[in-house]
Amino acid sequence: xxxxxxxxxxxxxxxxxxxxxxxxxxxxxxxxxxxxxxxxxxxxxxxxxxxxxxxxxxxxxxxxxxxxxxxxxxxxxxxxxxxxxxxxxxxxxxxxxxxxxxxxxxxxxxxxxxxxxxxxxxxxxxxxxxxxxxxxxxxxxxxxxxxxxxxxxxxxxxxxxxxxxxxxxxxxxxxxxxxxxxxxxxxxxxxxxxxxxxxxxxxxxxxxxxxxxxxxxxxxxxxxxxxxxxxxxxxxxxxxxxxxxxxxxxxxxxxxxxxxxxxxxxxxxxxxxxxxxxxxxxxxxxxxxxxxxxxxxxxxxxxxxxxxxxxxxxxx
Ligand code: SAH
Numbered sequence: 001x002x003x004x005x006x007x008x009x010x011x012x013x014x015x016x017x018x019x020x021x022x023x024x025x026x027x028x029x030x031x032x033x034x035x036x037x038x039x040x041x042x043x044x045x046x047x048x049x050x051x052x053x054x055x056x057x058x059x060x061x062x063x064x065x066x067x068x069x070x071x072x073x074x075x076x077x078x079x080x081x082x083x084x085x086x087x088x089x090x091x092x093x094x095x096x097x098x099x100x101x102x103x104x105x106x107x108x109x110x111x112x113x114x115x116x117x118x119x120x121x122x123x124x125x126x127x128x129x130x131x132x133x134x135x136x137x138x139x140x141x142x143x144x145x146x147x148x149x150x151x152x153x154x155x156x157x158x159x160x161x162x163x164x165x166x167x168x169x170x171x172x173x174x175x176x177x178x179x180x181x182x183x184x185x186x187x188x189x190x191x192x193x194x195x196x197x198x199x200x201x202x203x204x205x206x207x208x209x210x211x212x213x214x215x216x217x218x219x220x221x222x223x224x225x226x227x228x229x230x231x232x233x234x235x236x237x238x239x240x241x242x243x244x245x246x247x248x249x250x251x252x253x254x255x256x257x258x259x260x261x262x263x264x265x266x267x268x269x270x271x272x273x274x275x276x277x278x279x280x281x282x283x284x285x286x287x288x289x290x291x292x293x294x295x296x297x298x299x300x301x302x303x304x305x306x307x308x309x310x311x312x313x314x315x316x
Contacts, residue, residue, distance in 0.1 A: 007103075009063055030065065032063070033064075034057070120136045121157055144196070146188070161276045168273040205229075214229045215229045247262075295313060
């Protein structure tokens with residue numbers, strides 16, 4: 001997986017609100033480099049003073065750095081972050097020079113360094129996602145634990161668009177459902193559907209790397225008797241008869257999914273959970289759904305992202 005480091009040069013008072021914004025935007029980790037830290041004395045438990053390297057710190061002000069996975073959502077996520085930070089001015093928060101800079105890190109450079117930024121996350125009422133390398137033990141019996149090795153594919157579970165899908169699966173998926181996961185990435189939604197009681201899940205992705213990653217994660221989570229993974233473009237040649245489709249794709253691709261026959265693979269009354277839609281494109285997507293056999297019955301939102309729940313017309 002490639003990671004983009006976003007660095008915001010700001011002030012001490014803006015650290016907390018900016019950190020919140022970055023986590024809500026799906027950052028895997030946030031690092032704070034505060035020039036004031038160099039002037040403090042840091043006695044450790046054993047009495048020695050930590051020596052901090054001035055090279056790691058800005059000359060003045062604070063650097064807030066976050067690591068975002070490079071994927072098709074990155075452009076919109078960055079716009080959303082900039083907008084939210086600028087909105088802090090409305091609350092009279094001093095942003096200092098508010099400079100944003102980026103650098104990309106590829107997997108080899110990072111080796112395993114990025115892994116430390118992945119932590120187990122709890123989503124909705126029933127799911128906890130933990131990276132495979134963390135020895136996670138749940139004390140809560142009512143949570144399903146999903147182990148994920150994200151590798152090069154998208155879908156660690158932390159992105160707001162993924163969280164919306166898992167919440168929608170919890171709320172809208174009938175027990176024993178047959179589910180089609182379009183754009184499965186790591187397989188996170190297909191595995192969640194299986195853990196939440198689906199009888200059969202078909203997970204497809206156009207990208208062979210994602211297919212391999214999903215296949216691995218399906219086995220890690222021992223749901224291979226429920227989840228089948230294959231390479232496919234949207235719903236091309238998919239046999240009909242699903243109770244539900246879940247697709248965490250961008251707005252443009254959700255529109256294509258509707259145009260290219262999502263309704264045809266669902267049973268009458270079946271549901272489509274369409275996520276990855278930025279607020280500004282919601283009405284465009286709603287129109288496409290209405291024009292292709294669906295009625296939008298609910299919408300869930302998180303920050304600037306929307307997931308639409310659409311029902312296939314009966315008799316459609
Ligand atoms: N379902 C995961 C990943 C979402 S990212 C999650 O919710 O976290 C979107 C995924 O859709 C990517 O893996 C991308 O390869 C896939 N995708 C994009 N266009 C597609 C298409 N036309 N057909 C199938 N999959 C597609």
